Amino acid sequence: MLFRCSGSGDVAGVPVFGCNCPACARARRDPRHCRGPASAEIDSDHGRYLIDAGRHDLIQSCEQRRPRAILLTHYHADHVQGLLTLRWGVGESIPVFGPRDERGFDDLYKHPGILDFRPPLRAFEPCDIGGLTVMPVPLAHSRPTFGYCLQGVRRRVAYLTDTVGLPAETERFLRAFRPDLALIDATYLDGQDAGSNHNHLGQALALLAAIGTRQGVLTHLGHRLDCAALEGRLELPQGRWLAEDGQTWEI
Amino acid sequence: MLFRCSGSGDVAGVPVFGCNCPACARARRDPRHCRGPASAEIDSDHGRYLIDAGRHDLIQSCEQRRPRAILLTHYHADHVQGLLTLRWGVGESIPVFGPRDERGFDDLYKHPGILDFRPPLRAFEPCDIGGLTVMPVPLAHSRPTFGYCLQGVRRRVAYLTDTVGLPAETERFLRAFRPDLALIDATYLDGQDAGSNHNHLGQALALLAAIGTRQGVLTHLGHRLDCAALEGRLELPQGRWLAEDGQTWEI
Numbered sequence A, B: 001m002l003f004r005c006s007g008s009g010d011v012a013g014v015p016v017f018g019c020n021c022p023a024c025a026r027a028r029r030d031p032r033h034c035r036g037p038a039s040a041e042i043d044s045d046h047g048r049y050l051i052d053a054g055r056h057d058l059i060q061s062c063e064q065r066r067p068r069a070i071l072l073t074h075y076h077a078d079h080v081q082g083l084l085t086l087r088w089g090v091g092e093s094i095p096v097f098g099p100r101d102e103r104g105f106d107d108l109y110k111h112p113g114i115l116d117f118r119p120p121l122r123a124f125e126p127c128d129i130g131g132l133t134v135m136p137v138p139l140a141h142s143r144p145t146f147g148y149c150l151q152g153v154r155r156r157v158a159y160l161t162d163t164v165g166l167p168a169e170t171e172r173f174l175r176a177f178r179p180d181l182a183l184i185d186a187t188y189l190d191g192q193d194a195g196s197n198h199n200h201l202g203q204a205l206a207l208l209a210a211i212g213t214r215q216g217v218l219t220h221l222g223h224r225l226d227c228a229a230l231e232g233r234l235e236l237p238q239g240r241w242l243a244e245d246g247q248t249w250e251i
């Protein structure tokens, strides 16, 4: 089974439109350093599953291999905007799972097209999303948001964005689950003035330590983290990395 | 001065996700036949102006030449979705003009970022959007929607999407304005079962005839029109064409 980080950027992405910082300039020169909207994919013998749908190449990617299901963390634009066009496709419907959120996004519920919005998942109740079992864990964000835990063939994975800190019950669950691989929101550099909706780097590292995961990957990253890394101002403990778009793990 | 049709597709675009009709298959083989979300651009000595912002390459396009202003026809997703990311850019703000629409789209009004939403334009009142004068004309659609008329150096242009028919006052105005070039919504093939929000082809052709424009370009096109054209089932009167993405006129 494969787990892929298909997008590792925050809401602005890298490069940020109009920004000439060293990280954004580098990403324009070399697309390997670009960061798209935070999202992930799971490939198994049963099919392909997407976590979130904000990526700008969603349609092209789904044409290459039609997803068996889409799992949403929450209904912010950078996590669902690709559905605005995808829904108008043809063929078999695509089940969409996620947290309870009456509002959803724009008119997606009203005009779902080929999307089949399933009843909301329930926190800490394992759910079969068509051949794959996932465990939704509540995160701390401005909209109802789930992280997802899953047991691969070889490794346990936790995907934890968007969040600022973790609800106590979720942290307790994760300590017991002991993921081998955890991806977590680390939008902001420490000291960076920010909203109260995402982790700073130090916060993210502390959470990874508390969970006790061996491999900890920082995602939903803003360009300032890339700048800091580029300028040698970022020291990460062993087993901690900045995510990259396209990075894939055998799980 | 240049007028460019940067996107000529309906809400699904061409190719439609998952569709294997001859038109969608052709577009997959040859990107020149792809249709992105309906939109346009005006290039003048004063700068670059965008009409609508639904295109999937909005950011890349704006990085090449930063627009002086963005003019919105209305707040449906396929006309504004690119703003969801563009707003998080940096640098000088970008003025955004459009019709009065209290709802706007998602949280764009609440978190405008670098977008500077200007007071709503008023029907039939010419407006300077930063070096370019445009005339907003009401269209008939499910949301408040403006078409735009403008006087180029050599030619008068009318951009008329999204609409089903035209309000009487707008048609009267256009007969007097006598555009040299008009782009108009022709989403559906005649006889195609459809919503009541967009023109069928026959309706669009009748409106172009009524307005008396010499060059009439059909836009906001669905794949079924391309299929009909591809299979030789589409006969257009002289001076009438299907739009193409990227098509540019000296105006």
Ligand SMILES: [Mn+2]
Residues within 6 Å of the ligand: A074, A076, A141, A162
């Ligand atoms: Mn969010």
Ligand SMILES: [Mn+2]
Residues within 6 Å of the ligand: A010, A011, A038, A076, A078, A079, A162, A220
């Ligand atoms: Mn986000």
Ligand SMILES: [Mn+2]
Residues within 6 Å of the ligand: B074, B076, B141, B162
């Ligand atoms: Mn519309």
Ligand SMILES: [Mn+2]
Residues within 6 Å of the ligand: B010, B011, B038, B076, B078, B079, B162, B220
């Ligand atoms: Mn439209």
Ligand SMILES: [Zn+2]
Residues within 6 Å of the ligand: A015, A016, A019, A020, A021, A022, A023, A024, A025, A223, A224
């Ligand atoms: Zn930057």
Ligand SMILES: [Zn+2]
Residues within 6 Å of the ligand: B015, B016, B019, B020, B021, B022, B023, B024, B025, B223, B224
């Ligand atoms: Zn088709």
